[in-house]
Amino acid sequence: MKVLVVDAGGRGNAIAHSFSRSKRVKEVFVAPGNGGSEFFEKCTQAKLDGKSIPSIRAIDEIVTFAKKMEIDLAFIGPEEPLSLGIVDRLEEEGIPAVGPVREATILEASKCWAKDFLRKIGVPIPEYRNFDNPEEAKEYIREKFENGIVVKADGLAAGKGVYVCDSVDEALRAVDEIMIQRKFGDAGNRIVVEERLRGIEVAFTAISDGKNVRPFGHAKDYKRAFDPDDVEGLRNFYIGITKKFVTKSEIEKLFREGKLLNPNTGGMGAVSPHPDVNGEIEEKIMNLVVEPIIREFRSQKGIEFRGVLYPVIMLVKEDEELVPKVLEINVRDCDPGAQVKLPRVESDMAEISLAVIDRRVDEIEIKFSNDICVGVCAVSGALKGREGLKPGYPADHYTSQPITGIEDAMREGMVYANGIAKDDGFVTTGGRVLTVVGKGKSIDEARQKAYSALSRIDFPGMRYRKTIGLDVPE
Numbered sequence: 001m002k003v004l005v006v007d008a009g010g011r012g013n014a015i016a017h018s019f020s021r022s023k024r025v026k027e028v029f030v031a032p033g034n035g036g037s038e039f040f041e042k043c044t045q046a047k048l049d050g051k052s053i054p055s056i057r058a059i060d061e062i063v064t065f066a067k068k069m070e071i072d073l074a075f076i077g078p079e080e081p082l083s084l085g086i087v088d089r090l091e092e093e094g095i096p097a098v099g100p101v102r103e104a105t106i107l108e109a110s111k112c113w114a115k116d117f118l119r120k121i122g123v124p125i126p127e128y129r130n131f132d133n134p135e136e137a138k139e140y141i142r143e144k145f146e147n148g149i150v151v152k153a154d155g156l157a158a159g160k161g162v163y164v165c166d167s168v169d170e171a172l173r174a175v176d177e178i179m180i181q182r183k184f185g186d187a188g189n190r191i192v193v194e195e196r197l198r199g200i201e202v203a204f205t206a207i208s209d210g211k212n213v214r215p216f217g218h219a220k221d222y223k224r225a226f227d228p229d230d231v232e233g234l235r236n237f238y239i240g241i242t243k244k245f246v247t248k249s250e251i252e253k254l255f256r257e258g259k260l261l262n263p264n265t266g267g268m269g270a271v272s273p274h275p276d277v278n279g280e281i282e283e284k285i286m287n288l289v290v291e292p293i294i295r296e297f298r299s300q301k302g303i304e305f306r307g308v309l310y311p312v313i314m315l316v317k318e319d320e321e322l323v324p325k326v327l328e329i330n331v332r333d334c335d336p337g338a339q340v341k342l343p344r345v346e347s348d349m350a351e352i353s354l355a356v357i358d359r360r361v362d363e364i365e366i367k368f369s370n371d372i373c374v375g376v377c378a379v380s381g382a383l384k385g386r387e388g389l390k391p392g393y394p395a396d397h398y399t400s401q402p403i404t405g406i407e408d409a410m411r412e413g414m415v416y417a418n419g420i421a422k423d424d425g426f427v428t429t430g431g432r433v434l435t436v437v438g439k440g441k442s443i444d445e446a447r448q449k450a451y452s453a454l455s456r457i458d459f460p461g462m463r464y465r466k467t468i469g470l471d472v473p474e
């Protein structure tokens with residue numbers, strides 16, 4: 001079989017790696033892929049007329065490539081091509097694809113729609129209201145603010161449209177940024193304002209053929225940019241952003257006063273399985289969240305959701321019981337969650353995908369090993385260069401920095417590239433650069449392997465969190 005994985009990052013390389021372990025699979029192409037797509041046996045970066053595919057949005061080129069190479073099966077990683085209808089286009093050409101059709105991406109593409117849908121079908125969610133008028137939203141915020149509030153742009157905003165707010169002022173500013181300054185364009189025509197929940201956050205995934213749905217593993221995703229005690233890291237970031245020098249004692253004072261914001265990112269690392277999720281909780285999430293979504297989406301909208309469903313869950317304690325409440329729904333797998341889940345899949349990834357296509361997900365076994373995987377992201381951190389000091393990911397950062405030690409690291413762990421290119425050697429191309437994964441019988445062993453592998457790698461400005469896998473406040 002020839003498989004095409006559509007993705008540009010670490011998730012896509014992990015998906016490709018999992019397909020490469022299937023006896024049925026001869027070749028795996030990754031489009032557009034990156035400089036790390038060829039780290040694994042059978043895996044190649046897609047080339048059309050000798051050139052890489054320009055981006056995940058280049059649907060025409062990707063479909064042309066799939067036709068030309070006679071691809072037997074495609075697996076789509078990110079939401080953008082899905083919401084541009086890549087699965088519809090591939091299916092028109094007779095190429096089976098794992099991923100929802102365009103109409104089904106509304107679950108992720110409109111947060112307002114998704115919230116109304118979940119409420120209607122009785123899935124537990126935080127208290128919320130949707131607004132298209134900023135003044136009304138502000139009134140609601142002033143009225144409802146108790147323990148924090150979250151303001152979200154309705155549409156796709158590359159993971160940046162969510163503001164978790166500690167004060168009324170912060171929430172009012174979020175409304176202005178989204179609706180008045182229109183920081184995310186039309187994605188901010190409407191917003192959701194919701195109660196801030198406190199609990200245990202879980203990146204939960206399931207895979208569905210539209211009728212049947214099975215658990216597809218879970219992970220704990222570490223989203224804060226810095227370890228909770230990394231005052232020096234926060235200081236460099238802060239200086240990079242404000243371009244104002246601050247002393248150590250000044251920054252420590254700001255930190256103590258809670259005035260230093262530890263920014264949210266797309267993910268700085270992950271551990272799978274999620275240490276707080278047992279079989280009973282998994283069953284509860286399947287019964288209360290995943291199954292109703294798949295069933296009701298089909299019966300109310302008349303659309304089958306085929307692919308990976310990734311609800312972000314907050315486990316909230318109510319009357320001594322953990323209730324799973326949905327924060328967001330994603331119509332694809334998680335990054336970096338996939339990099340720690342997929343190396344644990346013992347079943348054949350091609351078999352799983354074919355079962356999705358043939359609508360017999362109920363008939364197959366999806367088995368995960370009992371091993372634990374810890375993945376740590378190496379990111380482009382604060383760096384002084386030709387354009388002065390840049391704060392680093394998740395803000396402005398330098399790219400094109402030479403990377404050393406990848407081959408050495410691969411002897412100790414798995415290296416999934418998020419943003420690298422291969423030239424003479426490897427160079428950085430993005431904020432998140434690599435996800436380095438260690439696998440072991442315990443979290444300690446997996447952590448030790450991941451960090452040991454990571455210690456072989458270096459590039460100017462490289463930064464990573466030291467607490468991935470540990471139970472630290474996020």
Ligand code: AMP
Binds near residue numbers: 126150201
């Ligand atoms: P998203 O990228 O849309 O998944 O949201 C970003 C992050 O914001 C989530 O992973 C949570 O950590 C946080 N978040 C979103 N909604 C809430 C909420 N209602 N309460 C607390 N945290 C939230």
Ligand code: GLY
Binds near residue numbers: 159330334335336
């Ligand atoms: N790590 C968050 C996401 O994949 O949406």
